[in-house]
Structure formats: C-alpha cells, structure tokens
Amino acid sequence: MLSIKELLSQDTYRIPRYQRNFSWTTEDVSQLLQDIAESAQKQPVKNYYLGTLVTARKDKSENIFETVDGQQRLTALTIILCAIRHLKNCGVDFASELTWFNKINLSFEQRDRSKNLLKSIFKDPDSVEKNSISDAEELKQDPIWAAYKTASIQLHNRIEKEKGQKTNPSQGKVLLEYLLNKVFLLRTELPKGTDLNRYFEVMNNRGQQLEQQEIVKGRLISSLEKDPEQRNHEAFNQIWEACSQMDKYVVEAFAREPRTMLFSDEELFLSKVKDFKELTNVICASRKEKSETGHDPDNASLETLLNRAKKRPRSYPEEEKDSSKQPTPEYTSLIDFPNFLLLVLKIMSSEKQKIEEQNIALNDKRLIDTFDEVLELEKDKDRFSKEFARNLLYLRFLFDKFIIKRHENTWSLDTLSYRQKDEKQEKYFKATFSEMEGKLGGGPIPDPCDRIIKLQSMFHVSSPSPTYKYWMYAALRFIFRHPTTDIEKFESFLWNLGRAFMLDRYLATDNEEDKQTNLRLSFQEIVSNLFNEDTGAYRGEICKINWANINIGPDTGKQPGEAVEHFVFNFFDYLLWKRETSGKRKNFIFAFRNSVEHFYPQHPEDSEKDLSQNYLQSFGNLCLVTRGTNSRFSNLMPHQKANAYGSEKEELGSYSLKLQEIIAKARNEGEWNGTAINGAEEAAKKMFIEELEKSTPWSYNNLET
Known part of the structure; x- marks a missing residue:
C-alpha cells in the first residue's frame, strides 16, 4: 500500500x-x-x-x-x-x-x-x-x-x-x-x-463485476417480508430492472400485458403507483408459474445477484412474442442508474423529512454507504423498500417525460406512448407539452418544448458531472409534487432556479469569515429555499450583486477570467436567445463549450499590442468556446479572429451567442479595444439586472404555448 x-x-x-x-x-x-x-x-x-x-x-x-x-x-x-x-x-x-x-x-x-x-x-x-x-x-x-x-x-x-x-x-x-x-x-x-x-x-474483457447498484438492490430485496409466492420480490425486481435501463423509456422495458395495464392511461398509472400491492398485482398477473414456463420467480437475493453479475437480465416469454418491439431512436440519458437511485432517495428523504436531505450527496461512489445509512434509520425496512420501489417507478416515468435527453447532436423532450394499429401496438413519440409529433419521432421541436429544452440544456452543459445535478434534483422534486404541471409552471420554476443560481451563488458575495455578509449559498441551500414557503424562491437581491465574481477589477492579482463560472456564460446566452427567439438565434443549441476564450488575446503575437488586464479579464472580453476552437485561434488579434471564426456561416451558427455578438460588434465597429470591451461589459450587466428582476421568463399572456 x-x-x-x-x-x-x-x-x-x-x-x-x-x-x-x-x-x-x-x-x-x-x-x-x-x-x-x-x-x-x-x-x-x-x-x-x-x-x-x-x-x-x-x-x-x-x-x-x-x-x-x-x-x-x-x-x-x-x-x-x-x-x-x-x-x-x-x-x-x-x-x-x-x-x-x-x-x-x-x-x-x-x-x-x-x-x-x-x-x-x-x-x-x-x-x-x-x-x-x-x-x-x-x-x-x-x-x-x-x-x-x-x-x-x-x-x-x-x-x-x-x-x-x-x-x-x-x-x-x-x-x-x-x-x-x-x-x-x-x-x-x-x-x-x-x-x-x-x-x-x-x-x-473479463466482464462486469458486481456493481454497487446490484448490492443495494440485494439489500433492499432482503428487507422485504417474504410471501409464499415471492410476489413482492418479483415485483420489486421487475421494477428495478425496468428502471435501470436508462437508454430506453421505462414504458418499453415492461412486457406488453403489464405495460398496457400500467401505462395505457396516465391518470390510472399515477393512481396505481401509489400502492405497492396494486403494482404487484399488475406486474405479477401476467407472469406464468414455473410449471408453465420453467422459470423460478426471481427473488434476486444477494447471493443470486453475485452469481449473475456477468449475465444479462433474462427476457420474459411475453417480451419475446411482443409484436410492438420496434427500434427506438438512439438517445442518451443525462445520468446513469446509480445517480438516478440517489436522486430518488434524496427526493424521498426531503419529502418525508425523516433524514436531512443534505446528508444524501449525489455521489455514486458512496452509493452503498448512503443507502446503508438510510436503512439503518428505518424501523420498518419492509415498508421503506416497497415505498422506494414505488417512487423509483414513479420518478422514472416522470424523468422520461419531463427531463431532456441527448439525441444525435441535439436535445429532445418527448413522451413515449403506444397506440393500436392493425391489431398491434405501435410506438409513437409525442412532444411533452404539445400534441405534435416529438423530436424522436422525426418531428420538429415545438416552441413550448424548445423553451424547456433551452433551460435544462443550459443547466446540464454548465455542470455535466452527475455529482452536480442539483438542478435535476430540483426539477424532479418539483414534478414529483406536481406530476400534471403545465408548461408555464414548470418553465417558471426552472427560470427561478436559474435566477437563484445567479443571485444566491454565482453573483453573490462570499465571505466565510463574516456570516452576516456572506451571501453565497450552497446548491443544497438554494434548492431547499425554492421548496420552503417561508424563505421564498431566492434570497439574493439585485442591489447586492457582486460583479467582482465575473470581472477581475483594478487589482490584477485577484481572479483570472478563466475562473468565471461556465453557468454565468450559458445563462447569458440563454438571455440573448430569449430576447431574440427568431431569425439566426432561433436554432441555437447549448453544447459542451468548456474553454474560456479571451477575444482580445492574453498573449498577442505582437507583444507591443498587450492590453490592460482590466480589459483582458473583463466579462465583456470573455466567452465560451470548444477547446479545439480555443487552441486554433487563441493568440490571433480580434480582427483576425472575427474573420477566422466567421469564415463559414454554418460554423458561425455553432458558436455561443456571446461569441457571435462579440464577432458582430468587432466587425461593425472595425476594432475590438478597451472601449468596446467596457461597453460590452456594461451592456451585459444591464441585461443581467433587467432579466433577473423578472419572476417569469416570459409575459405568458402574450405568448402562444
């Protein structure tokens, strides 16, 4: 060692x-x-x-x-x-x-x-x-x-x-x-x-070892009271296996008969999922006993799981005969199953208030320890395991409907349903919040969905790591409480979450030595405030914004521009898009731009053209680009960058809106110097203030949804 x-x-x-x-x-x-x-x-x-x-x-x-x-x-x-x-x-x-x-x-x-x-x-x-x-x-x-x-x-x-x-x-x-x-x-x-x-x-090539999630599954199943036919174990196992397949909708992970009984009517599903016994009856009703199929009920003990660690989950006879098995368009979930398990556990604990929600970190490295700590506090472990299975299925269904997915080079927000066609069940995708055909079904993204997609993708690309998915925790917790929410309420919630991130964290004064002047909150505190009627949606005030968080200030030893949080740039891009949702900005897509670019270079090829650090590190001079873009153009002068970045019209459209705005100004004004940078900074501050004062992102009376 x-x-x-x-x-x-x-x-x-x-x-x-x-x-x-x-x-x-x-x-x-x-x-x-x-x-x-x-x-x-x-x-x-x-x-x-x-x-x-x-x-x-x-x-x-x-x-x-x-x-x-x-x-x-x-x-x-x-x-x-x-x-x-x-x-x-x-x-x-x-x-x-x-x-x-x-x-x-x-x-x-x-x-x-x-x-x-x-x-x-x-x-x-x-x-x-x-x-x-x-x-x-x-x-x-x-x-x-x-x-x-x-x-x-x-x-x-x-x-x-x-x-x-x-x-x-x-x-x-x-x-x-x-x-x-x-x-x-x-x-x-x-x-x-x-x-x-x-x-x-x-x-x-030795195959997967037993994953942490399988150990957690074994411990939860072991907590269930044994029934003669092990129906509880069977129902729990099928729910777990269906929910664990993050690369498909949970609806299609069930065999045809239980799928039809559970998901054919959303209101009925929301009713059935509240009762584990009802779920068990539906899931086990279509299962044949060992004498007919040759399969034992899947009690999935920890010993069994260890023996099956390298095997794929077996398919059921009903699935093999299911004529509705059509290929599903490929998409990528924003998180994997262990992270989803932690989100479910955290939401359960926050709603029950039996366990302090801040004790449940979204860190899948501690998946087993976290569940063990929760189980240790539960007196009725059988009841807890059943409740967890219910909420796992409930939140997975809501996750599929309300949380975006990565599809090819863009994002989608679709609901998967089945319809009867020629005596067969046919899949179809309907855009969430719309009756139009969804993106995964080949249709265009309707405007209402696009507005939700913009907000969620803004959050996601700013913090891709699952450990920082507090925005997703907040969104899932909101729809956990409001499963039939409309677009205005959901969009306003996401907007206010973004406002809180800005006012209570990224633009807030941070002073740990003096708690009274320390206004910077943790992500956990921000989310808790959103769900606390006494504290309100956010604590920060416009008048207390600390602009030093995004500008280096006169003392050049303080903060390099590269340390400006990526969320601030992406929020700024969202505001630019929101103010012009037609024309060239309509098709803007949030992408993983992870490198901070100084449009006026830090190390110009001509050293005599060095610019003051006050201007170089100003928010007005900064934008997000891909690392490849940064390395290609990093030391070119602004007029050279403006020409190089915009050499291809299609390529220009793939850049961040802030970069596109800088390029346009540099071209229109003929130069990009300290005066232009200062003007861009002041314009950015003005827009931040104007937009952060709004409690809703749009005037819904004048907006077609």
Whole structure:
C-alpha cells in the first residue's frame, strides 16, 4: 500500500505502448478532486483508497515498473500534483511545500507527444500557454493539457476563501497534506514471466463485476417480508430492472400485458403507483408459474445477484412474442442508474423529512454507504423498500417525460406512448407539452418544448458531472409534487432556479469569515429555499450583486477570467436567445463549450499590442468556446479572429451567442479595444439586472404555448 507521496517520489513507472492513451475527461478529473476534498473535510483522519495499480518488473534489480492496470489514475494524480505545484495567488507557496517532487517518475513508451507535454506541465506550464514549445497548438488539445487546466482551476477555486479577496492558506495545506499522506493505492506486482499483453487483454474483457447498484438492490430485496409466492420480490425486481435501463423509456422495458395495464392511461398509472400491492398485482398477473414456463420467480437475493453479475437480465416469454418491439431512436440519458437511485432517495428523504436531505450527496461512489445509512434509520425496512420501489417507478416515468435527453447532436423532450394499429401496438413519440409529433419521432421541436429544452440544456452543459445535478434534483422534486404541471409552471420554476443560481451563488458575495455578509449559498441551500414557503424562491437581491465574481477589477492579482463560472456564460446566452427567439438565434443549441476564450488575446503575437488586464479579464472580453476552437485561434488579434471564426456561416451558427455578438460588434465597429470591451461589459450587466428582476421568463399572456 503506497501513499500518493510515496507513489510519486519513489521508483519509476512506464506506460507501455499497448496501453491506450490518457483519456480521462475534465469531468473525471473534477470528480476525483471533489471526492478527495470531501473526504479530507468529512473524514480527515481516515485513509482514502483509490484502488489498485497492477505492475510488472522485468528486472528485479531495478525499480522500474511497467503499469498494466491503473495508468489512468496514475497519470491523473501526476497531473494534479503538477497543478498544485504551480498554483499561484492562493496564499501558499506550494512549490516550496513540494520540494521532494523534483521530477516526474512517469514516462510513456513510444509516445513523445504525451511525454513532452507532461514534462512541460511539470517544468513550466506557461510555456504551453505562450506557445514557446514546438507543436504547442496541437498539444493544447491533448487530454493531459485539458486535465491540467481543469485541475488548476478547480484547486484554485476550492482553496480560495473569497474570490478576488482573501484566501485561506490553511485550507490548501490541509488538502495537500491529506492528498499526499491519506490517499492510498495498492500496488500489486505480477509474477515474472507473465504475458503482459495477454493479461491486459483479459483484464479488459473479463466482464462486469458486481456493481454497487446490484448490492443495494440485494439489500433492499432482503428487507422485504417474504410471501409464499415471492410476489413482492418479483415485483420489486421487475421494477428495478425496468428502471435501470436508462437508454430506453421505462414504458418499453415492461412486457406488453403489464405495460398496457400500467401505462395505457396516465391518470390510472399515477393512481396505481401509489400502492405497492396494486403494482404487484399488475406486474405479477401476467407472469406464468414455473410449471408453465420453467422459470423460478426471481427473488434476486444477494447471493443470486453475485452469481449473475456477468449475465444479462433474462427476457420474459411475453417480451419475446411482443409484436410492438420496434427500434427506438438512439438517445442518451443525462445520468446513469446509480445517480438516478440517489436522486430518488434524496427526493424521498426531503419529502418525508425523516433524514436531512443534505446528508444524501449525489455521489455514486458512496452509493452503498448512503443507502446503508438510510436503512439503518428505518424501523420498518419492509415498508421503506416497497415505498422506494414505488417512487423509483414513479420518478422514472416522470424523468422520461419531463427531463431532456441527448439525441444525435441535439436535445429532445418527448413522451413515449403506444397506440393500436392493425391489431398491434405501435410506438409513437409525442412532444411533452404539445400534441405534435416529438423530436424522436422525426418531428420538429415545438416552441413550448424548445423553451424547456433551452433551460435544462443550459443547466446540464454548465455542470455535466452527475455529482452536480442539483438542478435535476430540483426539477424532479418539483414534478414529483406536481406530476400534471403545465408548461408555464414548470418553465417558471426552472427560470427561478436559474435566477437563484445567479443571485444566491454565482453573483453573490462570499465571505466565510463574516456570516452576516456572506451571501453565497450552497446548491443544497438554494434548492431547499425554492421548496420552503417561508424563505421564498431566492434570497439574493439585485442591489447586492457582486460583479467582482465575473470581472477581475483594478487589482490584477485577484481572479483570472478563466475562473468565471461556465453557468454565468450559458445563462447569458440563454438571455440573448430569449430576447431574440427568431431569425439566426432561433436554432441555437447549448453544447459542451468548456474553454474560456479571451477575444482580445492574453498573449498577442505582437507583444507591443498587450492590453490592460482590466480589459483582458473583463466579462465583456470573455466567452465560451470548444477547446479545439480555443487552441486554433487563441493568440490571433480580434480582427483576425472575427474573420477566422466567421469564415463559414454554418460554423458561425455553432458558436455561443456571446461569441457571435462579440464577432458582430468587432466587425461593425472595425476594432475590438478597451472601449468596446467596457461597453460590452456594461451592456451585459444591464441585461443581467433587467432579466433577473423578472419572476417569469416570459409575459405568458402574450405568448402562444
């Protein structure tokens, strides 16, 4: 067992050529940092285990280890430590704290690009920013560079006490100390003579081990009272299996007979789902006993689940004969099943108020522990498990209807139904909040749905990680209470959630030393306020907006523009779209634009044309772009960017609305200088104020829905 300090200061590790390239996303890096930081805060004396590093040594006399499994974690940890080493303006000289980290003990076999980039990040990451190393533009697109930039920003934001003002040095030291000495990996060494290529192939094709969700399922089923025919177990298992298939609508995951009995009438479903006994009667009514089908009822004990871990869920005879099995258009759910389980549990606890909702974090790494903590407090575990199964199906049905899905390169908000055609059941997609054919059915997105899609996709692309899906928790909790909501109420709720994010968090003053002046709320507090009639929808006030959160201010040592939260940019784009929903902006789509672009470059090719930091880091000069776009045009002058960005009309339409607005102004005014940037900043502030004062996004009396 090695601590991170021991791992990165001793021995040498080599990534062999048969291993894939480093492929962690920025979300993976953010999640790892968050998990470690939360553990450091909540359990500072307890060790945190990151898993296993499988290695091999060709020569026992040398401490050179070939990594067979675990290279992604090893590379990510090296990158994170490089990011800590180069942190600035955080009140701590991390370089002096890491004097032992004087070289990188990780190398890549036959991958010069990765090796050179990692060396540059260790020695001087600014050299990559300033294009002082060869092939810098290409290197910037490498996942290693993206991981480094993400780690730097995440660590800086986490360590800061107050953006642009005081920092909390002790917090940074505590986190570093915990990371180095309390986070461990288990290093195992393969026997000499092992065929490493074959071992690697087997490791990657050995099938899934028992997932956390299956262990939770086994524990909940074990809590059910046993009935002679095990109908409760059968109903629970079918509900769980149907809901776990996040790549399809839950309606189509049931066999034809129970599907017809449950979902043919929405009002009837909403009534039946309130009673587990009624659900059991419907689900088990169509099941044949073992004497007829040869299948035992699926009691799904934990032992059974362990034995089935590598098997696909079996199909039922009714499904094999179901003539309504038509191909469903491919789409992607915004979250996976473990995260959905936590959302259901969190909503249940918030509605019952038996467990403090803030104790249920949306962190699937703690799925088993979280359910164990809840079950321990439940006196009637049988009742709880049945209630959880009911709510699981209920919320999954609402999730399919009211939460957007990713479809090809756009978003959809459709309801799946079945209709009778030529004595057969036929699937069809109806746009939620409309009688028109849905996007998944080939139809256009009707305006009412598009308005909901814009708000939800704005939230999602701003925080793709499931751990930060507080907006989804809030939306699901709202429709849990109001399953028959209309578009005006749902849209107004999402709008006010966005307002609260802006006023109570992203534009709020953060001062932990003085609780009376600290106006910045956690996401949990924001959502709780929305559902608390006493506190109201949000606490922030327009007059108390802290513009320093999005502008660097006169003191250039405060906050880099790259630290402006992505939600602020996407909310601004939403406002621009909302103010012009026709013409060129009508078809605007929120996408994953994860890089902050300085339209007037930070490092212009002509150094004599440097601009004051006050203008460079101004919100007026910033916008979101894709990383590839950033690396292509980063150091071009504004007039060159305006021409390069808009060289293709179709390509221009794919950019953020804020970037499109900057390009238009730069072209119309002929230049993009301090005066133009200041004007754009003031116009942005004015629009923020005007829109944040509104309690609804539209004047519904004048809006056709």
